[in-house]
Amino acid sequence: MxxxxxxxxxxxxxxxxxxxxxxxxxxxxxxxxxxxxxxxxxxxxxxxxxxxxxxxxxxxxxxxxxxxxxxxxxxxxxxxxxxxxxxxxxxxxxxxxxxxxxxxxxxxxxxGLRTGAAGAVSVKVLARQNARKITSIGTGNQARMQIRAIHEVMKIEEIHAWDHHPENLARYKVDIEREFGIPVVMARSMQAAVEQADILITTTRGKGSLVEAAWIQPGTHIVAMGTDMYGKQELEPEIFRNAKIVNDSTAQCIEKGETWHPLNQNIITQADIHAEIGEILLGQKPGRETDHEITIFDSTGMAxxxxxxxxxxxxxxxxxxxxxxxxxxx
Missing domain, CATH: 3.30.1780.10 (ornithine cyclodeaminase, domain 1)
Known part of the structure; x- marks a missing residue:
């Protein structure tokens, strides 16, 4: 053989x-x-x-x-x-x-490919139909892969980006504009970037400053990719309180994903988790239902x-x- x-x-x-x-x-x-x-x-x-x-x-x-x-x-x-x-x-x-x-x-x-694709799948079922602006918190390889994948499923008109390291941010702007022709705005702060988002992508190492709940605008879809093990975190847990929460695997996300943090602080219970994304794709549960709801896709990655x-x-x-x-x- x-x-x-x-x-x-x-x-x-x-x-x-x-x-x-x-x-x-x-x-x-x-x-x-x-x-x-x-x-x-x-x-x-x-x-x-x-x-x-x-x-x-x-x-x-x-x-x-x-x-x-x-x-x-x-x-x-x-x-x-x-x-x-x-x-x-x-x-x-x-x-x-x-x-x-x-x-x-x-x-x-x-x-890298399947993680980028996971973000795009979530955009298809959870982002607003009129979403056009993406904010990227983090500008490394996975941040770029997210843009490559999401570019396949929606028209991106503008990207607002922020990174702890200005040189990485500048390099990201040059690379993305060269590859896609999409204008990239280098935000002066994380808050300034997040406040512009129709779709917010977080792909940091998950141990820096957090995205705060007060910055999230109604109708935002959050693609949370950076927290995939215990000890990592990118989002203030309060963001989850009134959001529609979707996991790739709930068993994994409540143990080592972003969802663990609001659970640990009693901001939500497991009953507040709306669905696993496969349930939405199969038509067993609804995806986005209004243009005003905040949706979160917490992905820890699956074999x-x-x-x-x-x-x-x-x-x-x-x-x-x-x-x-x-x-x-x-």
């Missing part, structure tokens, strides 16, 4: 952002249709100055694929001492009918998103004869 090997360049050439948005919708629907087995992820913390490596597993009944993603991060000496990046990712795909290993692929791009995206890349590779095969099982 032959196993397919796909490197980073292969992966990047095998899928478009609109396809990733489709695979993420597929993942959310499968999750809320009882077609997913997704155990809690396992993390190994290594002695300093090294970081950690996470292992995320998922099985999707719809595509009969089992995925395992290994993601490392926080290895500052890697490049100088070993000639490899400080963070890396690898995905293994197994045919669930036999559990044979069918593909090994680079996973560094997939995490099933890696699964459906990697499976699509694998199918595209087979169809286009891309990659290298090797004999793994004799």
């Amino acid at each position: 032959k196993t397919l090997l796909l490197n980073k360049e292969d992966v990047g050439s095998l899928i478009r952002m609109d396809e990733v948005i489709g695979t993420v919708e597929e993942a959310y629907k499968a999750f809320n249709s009882g077609q997913v087995n997704q155990p809690p992820y396992t993390c190994i913390h290594l002695p300093p100055p090294r970081g950690e490596i996470d292992f995320k597993l998922g099985y999707c009944e719809a595509n009969e694929m089992i995925s395992m993603k290994a993601s490392s991060g926080g290895f500052p000496n890697n490049l100088a001492e070993h000639g490899v990046p400080s963070g890396m990712g690898t995905i293994l795909l197994f045919d669930a009918r036999t559990c044979a290993l069918v593909c090994v692929m680079d996973g560094s791009l997939i995490t 099933i998103q890696d699964n459906t995206t990697a499976a699509k890349i694998y199918r595209n590779a087979i169809a286009s004869h891309t990659g290298t095969t090797f004999e793994f099982i004799q």
